[in-house]
Amino acid sequence: MQNDTLNAISAAIVAARRSGVPADETRWPGAQLTPDEIYMLQEKIAAELGWTDEPEAPTFWKGGGPSVTSIATFAKLPAPWVQPSPGRLEVKDFNRLAIEIEVAFRLARDISAVDLAARAVHDPAALFDAMAVTIELVDFRWKGEQSAPSVLRQIDLQSNGALVVGDWTPLKTVDWAKQVALLSVDGKQIGRYEGAHVCGDPLWMASQWLQHGVARHDQLTAGSVLTTGSWCGMVWLDGPAEVKATFEGIGEASLTLV
Numbered sequence: 001m002q003n004d005t006l007n008a009i010s011a012a013i014v015a016a017r018r019s020g021v022p023a024d025e026t027r028w029p030g031a032q033l034t035p036d037e038i039y040m041l042q043e044k045i046a047a048e049l050g051w052t053d054e055p056e057a058p059t060f061w062k063g064g065g066p067s068v069t070s071i072a073t074f075a076k077l078p079a080p081w082v083q084p085s086p087g088r089l090e091v092k093d094f095n096r097l098a099i100e101i102e103v104a105f106r107l108a109r110d111i112s113a114v115d116l117a118a119r120a121v122h123d124p125a126a127l128f129d130a131m132a133v134t135i136e137l138v139d140f141r142w143k144g145e146q147s148a149p150s151v152l153r154q155i156d157l158q159s160n161g162a163l164v165v166g167d168w169t170p171l172k173t174v175d176w177a178k179q180v181a182l183l184s185v186d187g188k189q190i191g192r193y194e195g196a197h198v199c200g201d202p203l204w205m206a207s208q209w210l211q212h213g214v215a216r217h218d219q220l221t222a223g224s225v226l227t228t229g230s231w232c233g234m235v236w237l238d239g240p241a242e243v244k245a246t247f248e249g250i251g252e253a254s255l256t257l258v
Helices: 003-019 035-048 113-120 150-155 202-217
Strands: 060-064 073-077 082-084 087-089 098-107 128-138 160-165 180-185 188-194 225-227 241-247 251-257
Touching: 003 035, 003 150, 035 073, 035 150, 035 202, 060 160, 060 202, 073 160, 073 202, 082 087, 087 160, 098 180, 098 202, 098 241, 113 202, 128 225, 128 241, 128 251, 160 225, 160 251, 202 225
Parallel strands: 060 225, 082 160, 087 251
Antiparallel strands: 060 073, 098 128, 098 225, 128 160, 180 188, 180 241, 241 251
16 A cells, blocks of 8 residues: 555544544545554554653553454553552543453563574464453544444454453463353443353464564563453443453452543
């Protein structure tokens, strides 16, 4: 795609982020971008908004994909919008409020290209030391929200608004087909989800994430986190709320929206 168009897309998201007014995606109907262009724009937008990480600091990532045979997609999340549980966020900072409950995994050691060549691709799960429950607040910077072209939503950090991370527990073997997750809003359980991850094992994308992070950022630092996709679909909220996610045997996370 021409540089003028790429620059216009990134400028639209930056303006939407700064103003709180969603951008008009209809300027780019049927947008076709390469993966490299998508990730380059993610990085350009992050730089424009001042989302720079401290050298060698752990980073937080969102990953996803429709099936274990697909090419996973990723977004490096801005540190200012990642909080430990219990999290607290203001409704006014978001265009729409939707919740996804997930499991995240923490990298045990630094990973470089040398590590990937030696062993990581062959046994990626061995490179994680802990897992935690997360609550993702989904938000849209495009007027069309879910109907905006998927490549434009991917550029916009895969529609991430914020991430709340629960306490870490040591990594253990989990029968994901039997794993139970509970979602409550304002003290009322609104969903029970068993074996509900669309890809079965949430760590199916681990090898792809390691390759992606190292290819674009030279290395992934110990303590970096990958959150791995919703167990509840996308649950819409109307306004202020108390949200709690519980994964039996793993932990919980909570978020107050005011």
